[in-house]
Amino acid sequence: MKVVVAPDSFGGTLTAPEAARAIVEGWRRQAPRDELVPVPVADGGPGFVAVLHASLGGRLMAHTVHGPLGDAVPASWLLVGDTAYVESAQACGLHLGERRDPLTASTTGVGELVAAAVDAGASRVVVGLGGSATNDAGAGLLGALGTVADGPLDAGPEGLRGVATVDLGPARQRLAGVELVVASDVDSVLLGMFGATRTFGPQKGLTDEQVIAVDGVLDRFVDVVCGPTPAERRIADVKGAGAAGGLGFALLLLGGTVTSGVDLVADAVGLSGVVAQADLVVSGEGRYDFSSRAGKVVFGVAQVAAAAARPCVVLAGQVDVGAREMRAMGVESAYAAADVVGLEQSLADPYASLVELAARVARTWSRG
DSSP states (O other), rough: OOEEOOOBBTTTTTTTHHHHHHHHHHHHHHHHSSSEEEEOOOSTTTTTHOOOOOOOOEEEEEOOOOOOSSSEEEEEEEEEEEEEEETTHHHGGGGGOOOOOTTTTHHEEEEEEHHHHHHHHEEEEEEEOOSSSSOSHHHHHHHHHHTTEESSSSSSHHHTTOEEEOEEEHHHHHTTTEEEEEESSSOOOOSSSHHHHHHHHHHOOOOOHHHHHHHHHHHHHHHHHHHSSSSSGGGGGTTTTTHHHHHHHHHHHHHHEEEHHHHHHHHHHHHHHEEEEEESSEEEEEEEEEGTTOOHHHHHHHEEEEEEOOEEEEEEEEEEOOOHHHHHHTOEEEHHHHHHHHHHHHSSHHHHHHHHHHHHHHHEEEEO
């Protein structure tokens, strides 16, 4: 039996390659004669550059940039030919520090990485979005690339309250002749009930009152940058504009085009070809819930499996999806490490917990 193992990273506990190794190790304990093919995947969030580097090769370029709260953080981007791959989470990710302050967190470091890629001669820059600690509509990135405003662009949504004029001209000139691709992990718009702030603001630390206030700040920022009419503001309603706290919106302002991060990575690693030769596909992520449908790895892998008429199962730290929702995503079954070893143990030793879970799932799904 041939099994493709194509997980995402597990939150801040396991990288995608580590998760793949754990699943393979556990599966082999139960079904040693099965052929296991690890194909780690990413959706634009954490692990985006590492997964692409493993598949495409290229050169990793190291830079120190400003983190979400202004601290210096090490980051790297990938250069393959004349294409650069930038992972926004390396510069503004939730995992970069225990302290969270979404009111002042900035995407400045992401702009610094894009600038470094352009200065190195990249004519195409692919920016992976996901896992951010920011909610500044990409204002920090805009400032780092040369955008001029009458207020701070590097101080999070709190700094945007008094901004009344914004000139995108210098940033657009900096990127002249460069193809900008937005590899998004979600298809959220920027504003409103299903926008960046209301959907993801609470997990970044915003209270209910702050969610309403910050959404209002970003709404006014759109007026300043784009104009007040619905036609002028249309860019804020593009799917993906709300990715990474609105970083997608800023990249769209600079001429970027949005694509699915998981589709881009799946193409790069040749996932569909591998799946076509398999009997079963196993994916996974830290928390499998309904948001997984909005452009995440599990949903993307399940769609590839469905196109090849192969069953797909999910292994996760926690599962918060019912059977009906799973079927709608193309997933046959989902299993949680927390249900096997307990939530506390699954968080304390995620690798061993995933190994144990994979061994148990193999009892059900392996024909060996």
